[in-house]
Amino acid sequence: MKASRIVALIVLLLVIAFVVWYFLVLSVPRTALLTIYYAKLDGTSLGTWTISQRARARGESSAAYERYEAMYAAVQNVAGPPSETQAIRFPTGTRVEGVTLDGPIANVDLSDDVTHQAGSFGEGGEFKALVYTLTALPGIDGVQVTVAGKRLETLPHGNLELDAPLHRTDW
Amino acid sequence: MHRSIALIGSLFIAVVLALTPLEGAGAQADANLSIVNAAFVSVEDPSLHALLERLAAALTWHAGDPDVLVTTANHAVIAFRVGEREYHVGTVSAQARYAPYLKGSIPYLPLTELLSALSLRGFPNGRTLLLEPLISSLEVRTSLQGSSIVAQAAMPLTPRLVSQDDSTVTYAFDGVGSSVAGTRSVDAGGVRSVSVRSTGTLQTAQTLVTVNLEPHAIASDPQSDDGRDFLLPIDAQSQEPAPAASFSETRVTAVDVMPASDAFTVDVVIAGDATYEWHRLAAPDNRFWIDIRGAQLSAPPRDDVWTGTVTGVRVSQQTPTVVRIALSLTAHDAIDVVPSADGVRVIIHDEVAADAPHAGSGSIGTTVAATVERPPPSPSSSPTSLTTQLVTPVPVRQSYVPTNPKLIVIDPGHGGDDPGTVNGNAQEKTFTLDIAKRLRAVLIARGWQVKMTRETDTEVDPVATTDHDELQARDDVANANGARIFISIHVNAYSQPGPNGTTTYYSKPEDVPLANDVQSAIASRVGMKDDGIVKMHFYVTLHARMPAVLVETAFITNPGDLARLESPAWRQRMAEAMADGIERYARENPLPPAPTQ
Numbered sequence: 119m120k121a122s123r124i125v126a127l128i129v130l131l132l133v134i135a136f137v138v139w140y141f142l143v144l145s146v147p148r149t150a151l152l153t154i155y156y157a158k159l160d161g162t163s164l165g166t167w168t169i170s171q172r173a174r175a176r177g178e179s180s181a182a183y184e185r186y187e188a189m190y191a192a193v194q195n196v197a198g199p200p201s202e203t204q205a206i207r208f209p210t211g212t213r214v215e216g217v218t219l220d221g222p223i224a225n226v227d228l229s230d231d232v233t234h235q236a237g238s239f240g241e242g243g244e245f246k247a248l249v250y251t252l253t254a255l256p257g258i259d260g261v262q263v264t265v266a267g268k269r270l271e272t273l274p275h276g277n278l279e280l281d282a283p284l285h286r287t288d289w
Numbered sequence: 290m291h292r293s294i295a296l297i298g299s300l301f302i303a304v305v306l307a308l309t310p311l312e313g314a315g316a317q318a319d320a321n322l323s324i325v326n327a328a329f330v331s332v333e334d335p336s337l338h339a340l341l342e343r344l345a346a347a348l349t350w351h352a353g354d355p356d357v358l359v360t361t362a363n364h365a366v367i368a369f370r371v372g373e374r375e376y377h378v379g380t381v382s383a384q385a386r387y388a389p390y391l392k393g394s395i396p397y398l399p400l401t402e403l404l405s406a407l408s409l410r411g412f413p414n415g416r417t418l419l420l421e422p423l424i425s426s427l428e429v430r431t432s433l434q435g436s437s438i439v440a441q442a443a444m445p446l447t448p449r450l451v452s453q454d455d456s457t458v459t460y461a462f463d464g465v466g467s468s469v470a471g472t473r474s475v476d477a478g479g480v481r482s483v484s485v486r487s488t489g490t491l492q493t494a495q496t497l498v499t500v501n502l503e504p505h506a507i508a509s510d511p512q513s514d515d516g517r518d519f520l521l522p523i524d525a526q527s528q529e530p531a532p533a534a535s536f537s538e539t540r541v542t543a544v545d546v547m548p549a550s551d552a553f554t555v556d557v558v559i560a561g562d563a564t565y566e567w568h569r570l571a572a573p574d575n576r577f578w579i580d581i582r583g584a585q586l587s588a589p590p591r592d593d594v595w596t597g598t599v600t601g602v603r604v605s606q607q608t609p610t611v612v613r614i615a616l617s618l619t620a621h622d623a624i625d626v627v628p629s630a631d632g633v634r635v636i637i638h639d640e641v642a643a644d645a646p647h648a649g650s651g652s653i654g655t656t657v658a659a660t661v662e663r664p665p666p667s668p669s670s671s672p673t674s675l676t677t678q679l680v681t682p683v684p685v686r687q688s689y690v691p692t693n694p695k696l697i698v699i700d701p702g703h704g705g706d707d708p709g710t711v712n713g714n715a716q717e718k719t720f721t722l723d724i725a726k727r728l729r730a731v732l733i734a735r736g737w738q739v740k741m742t743r744e745t746d747t748e749v750d751p752v753a754t755t756d757h758d759e760l761q762a763r764d765d766v767a768n769a770n771g772a773r774i775f776i777s778i779h780v781n782a783y784s785q786p787g788p789n790g791t792t793t794y795y796s797k798p799e800d801v802p803l804a805n806d807v808q809s810a811i812a813s814r815v816g817m818k819d820d821g822i823v824k825m826h827f828y829v830t831l832h833a834r835m836p837a838v839l840v841e842t843a844f845i846t847n848p849g850d851l852a853r854l855e856s857p858a859w860r861q862r863m864a865e866a867m868a869d870g871i872e873r874y875a876r877e878n879p880l881p882p883a884p885t886q
Contacts (some may be wrong), residue, residue, distance in 0.1 A: 120527055124346070129795075132413060149330065151593070152608075153546070153593070159739070159787065159788055160636065160820070161525050161788065161823065162820075162821060162823055163545075163556065164545065165543055165545040165556070165558075166545050166546055166547075167380075168380070168589065168591060168593070169366075169376055169377075169379065169380050170380060170381070170382050171368065171377060172370055172373065172375065172377065172382075174359060175370065175372075175373065180849075184821070186354075186356055189349070189356070189358070190356075190358065190366075190368065193349055193358045193360060193366055194366050197360040197361075197364045197365065197366050198364045199364065200363075200364060200365075200379070201363055201364055201441060202428070203543075206783075207784070208366075209784070210784075211345070211347075213347040213349065213360060214349055215349075216351060235711040235782075235784070236709060236711070236717070236782050237710050237780075237781045237782030237783060237844075237845075237846075238779065238781055238792070238794060238825065238827070238839070238841050239781045239782070239783050239788055239792070239841070239844070240782070240783055240784070242823065242825050243792075250547075250836055254548075265870070270754045270757075271755060271756070271757035271828075272755075272757045272760060272828050273756075274756055275707070275709075275756070275793075276756075277760070277827040277839065278827060278828070279826050279827065279828045279831060280796070280825055281757075286549070288824075288825075288826040289823075289824050289825065289826070
């Protein structure tokens with residue numbers, strides 16, 4: 119009697135272990151889709167394109183995956199849409215140096231190349247698309263931009279205020 | 290049918306090379322373009338970084354991260370992960386033969402897949418791999434106006450026109466091979482076919498792109514503004530009557546989804562003429578769909594899941610000639626379907642509309658029209674307008690009271706060591722100061738008091754050490770003097786010459802009426818392209834306590850706009866238009882009467 123209970127308990131534990139394993143591993147899609155925004159050349163409206171990205175890896179924490187997702191989205195956004203798409207683009211050479219998450223704020227560090235521009239048209243469109251891209255991710259509602267590791271009050275040679283996180287409502 | 294397209298007016302074939310500038314045109318295959326010859330390459334390998342720099346590519350990796358991202362000059366992102374054979378290139382995922390691995394804490398990437406993703410082909414040469422850049426894709430796009438041929442390659446090169454007769458034109462790309470050799474039929478947009486052929490060795494590699502044209506088309510040399518985009522104008526000297534527009538050339542090129550707090554917008558971008566028809570189901574089944582008839586879907590099909598007002602967006606080629614965009618809604622929300630500049634726009638408002646139209650139709654392209662069908666009115670329903678107000682009135686903050694209600698502060702952008710935007714000898718700071726002085730004269734003549742943040746070619750705060758301090762100094766002039774209005778004058782710019790026109794930027798709700806009045810006065814009086822008013826997180830407009838706007842008068846980088854900026858008469862009209870806008874604002878937004886003693 120006692121032995122049968124032990125066997126039943128073991129079977130139950132195995133079933134539970136299988137269910138947990140299935141939902142944590144097997145049920146995870148191999149790829150996920152991300153929507154990336156770009157600013158159109160009319161200077162005001164946004165377009166989107168969709169990219170595939172890797173799914174959460176086995177053993178990868180949700181925090182690590184969310185950070186990767188934000189990094190991937192930021193890199194894609196700064197790279198811009200396919201060449202044939204007419205879009206406002208970051209200055210040539212601009213790259214994402216790093217992305218970290220701090221609660222609902224994504225900290226995006228851009229290379230100094232982003233300052234090699236002038237005119238409201240470019241800076242407005244670029245940062246609007248970046249903010250829309252990152253705040254489309256779950257849990258992110260603002261973007262703090264730094265340049266070459268430094269937090270700036272305004273974009274050099276520009277007009278955009280950068281000393282606080284940018285939100286969609288800023289546009 | 291397709292051949293007849295070539296007979297419509299002028300025809301352009303744009304050969305767009307998605308490439309970055311390179312020293313010297315028509316560069317030959319560069320033997321120095323190389324990398325260490327191994328199955329894997331370290332992300333810290335100097336030869337990899339040298340190669341990426343030559344390709345205008347960038348690598349993003351942080352110590353401890355298993356993910357490595359490489360951004361190419363063609364705007365694609367290559368994503369590898371240690372231990373995973375699957376990797377991503379742009380929108381495509383693929384399987385590497387071997388997964389990246391860690392040696393110490395440094396990721397090593399599979400070289401074959403990396404080079405392929407970079408559109409490079411390797412030739413072993415001892416311990417080095419000599420690399421040949423490849424044309425990796427060549428896409429032909431047709432429209433009623435002509436055709437576009439978009440070629441992508443790893444390295445920026447210059448096409449040469451090498452031969453031309455009545456029916457063909459051939460371009461040579463020196464120093465580049467191709468992974469897309471072959472001939473494809475087009476028979477549309479004035480192009481019969483395009484063939485790609487590679488010749489030579491690594492050192493003498495050359496790819497020839499031959500375009501077989503419809504009759505009567507005459508090609509000229511490729512043109513390029515910046516070494517990236519090459520335009521081949523082909524004049525189709527039609528000897529036949531122009532045919533009616535053909536729906537078969539119409540493409541749905543993009544479906545852009547823009548969620549926002551008060552409305553969910555779907556922009557359907559359409560190239561060519563088309564008709565559309567939309568329907569919605571009655572509550573509680575809130576599905577909506579719009580069919581673009583006579584169109585082909587050239588954008589990727591999609592089936593997106595959203596949260597909020599819209600829970601699903603599906604885009605598909607419903608039938609061979611109908612593109613369908615279907616939305617799943619959570620409520621019977623008000624929906625507007627309106628023609629836009631480049632197609633049709635669907636706006637789902639975050640408000641329930643009991644008697645909203647249930648169907649509508651329209652046309653776009655040469656003829657723009659739209660109609661809606663409403664359900665029969667129920668006895669309890671009240672009449673409503675067919676047109677929904679697209680711009681929600683903004684509540685205006687009334688807390689600021691100017692101590693000097695007749696004072697306008699004018700801020701000429703930049704100055705001193707900061708020239709602002711530049712094109713040749715033309716400098717933004719000069720134009721802004723000139724327009725500002727003209728505006729001052731007009732306003733004073735009309736009875737206003739005016740203070741300028743600067744009156745000469747200098748910084749407003751010569752001792753400012755940061756851009757922030759300089760901008761704050763401009764706001765300080767207005768804030769300290771209790772001005773009624775702050776207007777900052779600028780000249781726009783972009784890396785391409787195309788964008789042009791006037792935009793008025795604002796930041797605060799109370800800026801909106803002023804921005805509207807100034808922008809509309811400029812649009813009606815100066816004759817500039819009206820780029821509208823745009824909300825932006827700009828320092829000077831945010832930190833001015835009074836209604837404030839920043840006017841980007843024109844684009845210094847656009848030849849037409851630059852010619853206007855250099856015209857004193859145009860600058861005078863611009864100043865007078867700004868004054869008109871300011872006066873209209875003041876007239877329509879009177880200050881409350883001063884308290885009596």
